[in-house]
Amino acid sequence: MGYEEVEHMIEIIKNTKIDFMSYRKVAFIVSGILSLLGLFALIQIGLGKANLGVDFAGGTAVQIKFHSSVALQDIRVALEKGGLKDFDLQDLPTENKILIRVKKQEEKIGAYAETIINVMNQSFKDKKPVIDSVTEIGPKVGARMRTDALMAILVSVICLLIYVGWRFQFRFGVGATVATFHDVLAILGIFYILDKEINLILLSALLTIAGYSLTDTVVIFDRIRENMKKMIKETIEDIINKSLNEVLSRTIVTTLTVLLSALSLFFFGGEVLHDFSLAIIIGLIIGTYSSIFVASPVVILIGNKATIKKKK
Amino acid sequence: MKKGIMWRLILLVITSLISIVFFLPNTPFFDYMPKIWKDIMPNKGLVLGLDLQGGLHIVFEVEGDKAVDIAVERISSTLKGILEKKKLSASVKTEGSQIVVNPSNAEIRNAIEKEYPILVPNESGGQVRYKLTDSEAKRIKDTSTDQVLEIIRNRIDQFGVAEPTIHRQGENEIVVQLPGVKDPKRAIEIIGKTALLEFKIVDDESPLAAELPQIIMSNEEEQFLQKFKTRLAENQQILFQRIINKETGVTTKRPHLLKKETLLTGDLLDEARVSIDQRFNEPYVSIVFNPAGAKIFEDITGKNVKKRLAIILDGTVYSTPVIQERISGGNAQITGNFTLEESKDLAIILRAGSLPAPVKTLQNVTVGPSLGKDSIEAGKLAGILATILVVVFMIFYYKLSGLIADLALMLNILLLLGAMASLNATLTLPGIAGIILAIGMAVDSNVLMFERMREEVRAGKTPRAAIESGYKKAFWTIFDSHVTTLITAAVLFQFGTGPIKGFAVTLSLGVSINLFTALIGTKTTFDLIHLKWDMKRLSI
Numbered sequence: 057m058g059y060e061e062v063e064h065m066i067e068i069i070k071n072t073k074i075d076f077m078s079y080r081k082v083a084f085i086v087s088g089i090l091s092l093l094g095l096f097a098l099i100q101i102g103l104g105k106a107n108l109g110v111d112f113a114g115g116t117a118v119q120i121k122f123h124s125s126v127a128l129q130d131i132r133v134a135l136e137k138g139g140l141k142d143f144d145l146q147d148l149p150t151e152n153k154i155l156i157r158v159k160k161q162e163e164k165i166g167a168y169a170e171t172i173i174n175v176m177n178q179s180f181k182d183k184k185p186v187i188d189s190v191t192e193i194g195p196k197v198g199a200r201m202r203t204d205a206l207m208a209i210l211v212s213v214i215c216l217l218i219y220v221g222w223r224f225q226f227r228f229g230v231g232a233t234v235a236t237f238h239d240v241l242a243i244l245g246i247f248y249i250l251d252k253e254i255n256l257i258l259l260s261a262l263l264t265i266a267g268y269s270l271t272d273t274v275v276i277f278d279r280i281r282e283n284m285k286k287m288i289k290e291t292i293e294d295i296i297n298k299s300l301n302e303v304l305s306r307t308i309v310t311t312l313t314v315l316l317s318a319l320s321l322f323f324f325g326g327e328v329l330h331d332f333s334l335a336i337i338i339g340l341i342i343g344t345y346s347s348i349f350v351a352s353p354v355v356i357l358i359g360n361k362a363t364i365k366k367k368k
Numbered sequence: 369m370k371k372g373i374m375w376r377l378i379l380l381v382i383t384s385l386i387s388i389v390f391f392l393p394n395t396p397f398f399d400y401m402p403k404i405w406k407d408i409m410p411n412k413g414l415v416l417g418l419d420l421q422g423g424l425h426i427v428f429e430v431e432g433d434k435a436v437d438i439a440v441e442r443i444s445s446t447l448k449g450i451l452e453k454k455k456l457s458a459s460v461k462t463e464g465s466q467i468v469v470n471p472s473n474a475e476i477r478n479a480i481e482k483e484y485p486i487l488v489p490n491e492s493g494g495q496v497r498y499k500l501t502d503s504e505a506k507r508i509k510d511t512s513t514d515q516v517l518e519i520i521r522n523r524i525d526q527f528g529v530a531e532p533t534i535h536r537q538g539e540n541e542i543v544v545q546l547p548g549v550k551d552p553k554r555a556i557e558i559i560g561k562t563a564l565l566e567f568k569i570v571d572d573e574s575p576l577a578a579e580l581p582q583i584i585m586s587n588e589e590e591q592f593l594q595k596f597k598t599r600l601a602e603n604q605q606i607l608f609q610r611i612i613n614k615e616t617g618v619t620t621k622r623p624h625l626l627k628k629e630t631l632l633t634g635d636l637l638d639e640a641r642v643s644i645d646q647r648f649n650e651p652y653v654s655i656v657f658n659p660a661g662a663k664i665f666e667d668i669t670g671k672n673v674k675k676r677l678a679i680i681l682d683g684t685v686y687s688t689p690v691i692q693e694r695i696s697g698g699n700a701q702i703t704g705n706f707t708l709e710e711s712k713d714l715a716i717i718l719r720a721g722s723l724p725a726p727v728k729t730l731q732n733v734t735v736g737p738s739l740g741k742d743s744i745e746a747g748k749l750a751g752i753l754a755t756i757l758v759v760v761f762m763i764f765y766y767k768l769s770g771l772i773a774d775l776a777l778m779l780n781i782l783l784l785l786g787a788m789a790s791l792n793a794t795l796t797l798p799g800i801a802g803i804i805l806a807i808g809m810a811v812d813s814n815v816l817m818f819e820r821m822r823e824e825v826r827a828g829k830t831p832r833a834a835i836e837s838g839y840k841k842a843f844w845t846i847f848d849s850h851v852t853t854l855i856t857a858a859v860l861f862q863f864g865t866g867p868i869k870g871f872a873v874t875l876s877l878g879v880s881i882n883l884f885t886a887l888i889g890t891k892t893t894f895d896l897i898h899l900k901w902d903m904k905r906l907s908i
Contacts, residue, residue, distance in 0.1 A: 065822060065908065066765050121738065165729050190734040197427065197731045208863035215855045223848060260798055260860055260871050264805065267856035271849035275816065278845045306819040309765065310812040313758050317808030320753040321801060326746030329801050336805065
C-alpha cells in the first residue's frame with residue numbers, strides 16, 4: 057500500500073532539493089533592476105511622458121475599420137490636410153483597422169472626433185470606413201481616473217498587507233507586500249519598455265496579478281509556517297528551502313492552468329484584450345518568480361536574529 | 369455519513385438547476401420554451417455591456433454656475449419692476465452673478481432686502497452689490513442638475529432608445545448610457561443642446577443698425593464684436609444668424625442688432641412639431657404657446673407691429689420676420705434652412721423643454737455594433753479553448769481525480785453564469801476576460817488539495833485518509849488565497865468604472881463560487897465514489 061500508487065502519478069517535478077535561497081543575491085539584482093525600471097516608468101507616467109491611454113491622459117481616440125487595406129501614410133496625409141495636428145496612428149494586428157489618437161486635450165470635447173470621422177468618410181469613401189469606437193475623455197475625467205487608479209493600487213496593497221499581516225507574522229506581511237509591489241512595478245516597467253499603452257484595462261490586469269501572485273505567496277508562507285512548527289532545529293533558510301521544494305510542483309501546476317487560460321485569451325480573445333492578456337501572462341511568470349525569490353528572502357532579511365541564528 | 373452525502377448532492381443539483389433556469393434566456397434554447405415559461409420564469413438573463421452590444425456612454429457636467437447667473441438675471445429684472453412700482457429710481461444691472469444697484473440708500477435697500485432675503489448686500493462707493501447666499505446658490509445648482517436629468521430623460525424618451533440608463537453622478541454630473549444607438553452624433557446633439565428659445569425685438573431704429581454689414585465670414589465673429597462693443601448701448605446686443613449658401617455650402621454670418629431684453633422664452637410652449645412649407649418644400653418647426661405664453665406673444669406682437677421679431681435658439685438668430693399685425697392664438701414658426709431630420713430633432717428638444725443650465729461633455733465613449741460582435745465571438749472562442757486546455761491538462765496530470773476537478777470546473781462555470789444572470793449583471797469585455805481567467809483559477813483549489821493528497825499517499829496513508837487529511841490541510845490555504853483575490857476585486861469594483869466594474873464582478877463571483885464547487889463539489893464526488901466502490905487505490 058502506498059508506494060505503488062506513487063508510481064502512477066505524473067509529476068513535473070519530483071523530490072527536488074533545490075537550494076533556492078542560495079540564488080537570492082542574483083534574484084535581488086534581477087528584481088532590483090525590474091523594480092527600478094517600474095519606478096522609472098511610474099515617474100515617466102507622472103510626468104506624462106509614458107504611452108498613456110486616452111482614459112488616463114485625456115484626449116480622443118477613434119478606431120476605424122476599413123473594407124480594404126489603407127496605408128498609414130495616406131491616413132496621415134489626409135488627416136493633416138484636414139487640419140489635425142499632434143495625433144498618432146496605430147495599426148491594429150487584425151486586418152484593416154487603425155487607431156487614431158489625439159492626446160491634446162480640448163476644453164470642449166467633440167471637435168477632434170468629428171474632424172477625424174469627416175476626413176475618413178471623405179478621403180477614403182471607396183474603402184468603406186466603419187467607426188468601431190470613439191473615446192473622448194475630457195481633462196477632468198482623465199485626471200480623476202488617474203487618481204482613482206493610484207488609489208486603487210494603494211488601497212488594495214494596503215488591504216492585502218493588513219490581511220496577510222493578520223493571518224501571518226508581520227515579517228511575512230512585509231515579504232508579501234514587497235513581492236506584490238515588485239510584480240506591479242515589473243509589469244509596468246516591461247510595458248513601458250515595450251511601449252505598450254498604459255490604460256484602465258492594464259490597471260485591472262495589474263490588480264488581478266497583485267491578487268493572484270499574493271495567492272501564490274500565501275500558499276508558500278502557509279507551508280513555511282507549518283514547517284517552522286515541525287523543524288525547530290533547522291535554520292530559517294533550510295525551512296524555507298524545504299517548504300519551497302515541497303510546494304514547487306503545486307506552484308508550477310497552478311500557474312500553468314491560469315497560463316493556459318491567459319494564452320488562449322492572448323491568441324484568440326480579440327484585439328481589445330490582447331494587451332490585457334499579455335500583462336497577465338508576464339504577470340503570472342513574474343508573480344511565480346517573486347513568490348519564490350522575492351517574498352521568502354525578504355522574510356529572511358527582516359527576520360529577527362534569534363530565529364535566523366538558530367543553527368543546528 | 370450517507371445522509372451527509374445525500375444532502376450535499378441535493379444541494380449541488382438544486383443550485384445547478386437554478387443556474388440553468390437563470391441563464392436560459394441567454395441561450396438559443398429559450399426561444400423554444402413555452403410562452404408560460406417565458407412569462408413566469410426569469411427572462412432577462414445577462415445584460416451585455418455597451419462595449420459588447422455597441423452604444424453610447426456619455427458623461428455631462430451641468431454648469432451650475434450658469435444656472436445661478438440665470439437666476440440672478442431673473443431676480444434682477446423682477447427687482448427693476450419692484451423699484452419702478454415703488455417709484456424709486458435706481459439703476460439695476462447684473463455683473464456675472466452679482467446685481468449692482470446704484471445709488472444705494474436705506475429706502476431702496478429696504479425694498480430689495482425685504483423682498484429677497486436670499487440676497488447678501490455689500491455696500492461700497494455709493495452703490496450696493498448683491499449676491500445670492502451660498503446656500504441658495506447651492507440649492508439652485510442642485511435643482512438645476514435634477515432638472516437637467518429630468519429633461520434629458522424626456523428627450524431620450526421622445527427620441528426612442530430601448531433601455532436607456534440615465535443617472536446622476538456626484539454633485540453635478542449626469543451619466544447617460546444608450547445601448548445600440550445607430551447615430552451617436554445625433555443623439556449627443558439632442559441630449560446636450562441647451563435649447564433656450566428666446567424672442568427679442570430687432571433694433572432697426574438705432575443708427576448703429578444701418579452700419580452693420582450684411583455678411584461677415586464665420587471666423588470673423590470675435591473681431592467683429594470687439595469692434596462694435598464700445599458703441600453698443602446698455603440695452604443692446606449683437607447676435608448672429610448663420611447663412612449657408614446652398615450651392616457652395618459655405619457658411620457665413622449675418623449680424624443683428626437686438627434689444628437685449630428677452631420678451632418671451634420657450635418655457636411657455638405647449639407644442640412643437642414639424643411642418644413642411646408648401647411653396648419651398650422646406651421643413652420648419654411650428655410651435656404653439658400655452659395660454660400664458662399666447663397672451664404675452666399677443667402683447668409683444670401688438671406693441672411692435674412693423675418691427676422685426678428675432679427668434680433665437682441658444683444664442684443664434686434663426687429668423688427675423690416682420691410683425692405684420694397683432695397675433696393671437698399663440699402660434700409661431702421657426703424657420704432656418706433645416707433638413708427634415710434637424711427640424712424633427714428640434715421639435716423633440718423644444719417639446720421636452722430647454723435645459724436650465726448648459727451642459728458640458730466630460731466623457732464620451734461610443735462603440736460600434738460590429739466591434740462588440742467581434743469581441744463576443746473572440747471571447748467565446750478563447751473561453752472554449754481555455755476550458756478544453758485546462759480540462760485535458762487536469763485529466764492528463766491527475767487522471768480520475770483530474771476528471772472530478774473538471775466536473776467541478778464545469779459546475780463552477782455553470783454557477784458563475786447562473787449567478788451573473790440572476791443578478792442581471794452586465795457582461796463587459798473585461799468581464800469575459802474575468803470569466804476566462806476564473807476558468808484557469810478554478811482548478812487551483814483542486815490542485816492544492818490533490819498535491820496535498822499526493823503527499824499523504826506518499827506518506828503511506830490509505831486513499832480514504834489521504835482524501836480527508838488532504839482536504840483538511842488544504843482548506844485554510846485555499847481560503848486565504850481566495851480572500852486575497854476577493855480583496856483586489858472589491859477594490860477594483862470600488863474604484864473602477866463601467867467595464868472594469870464588470871471585470872470585478874465576474875472575478876469576485878467566480879472566486880466565491882469556486883470555494884463552493886471546490887470544497888463541496890469535489891469532496892462530495894470523492895465521497896460518493898468511495899461509498900460505491902471502496903477505493904483501493906487513489907487515481908491521482
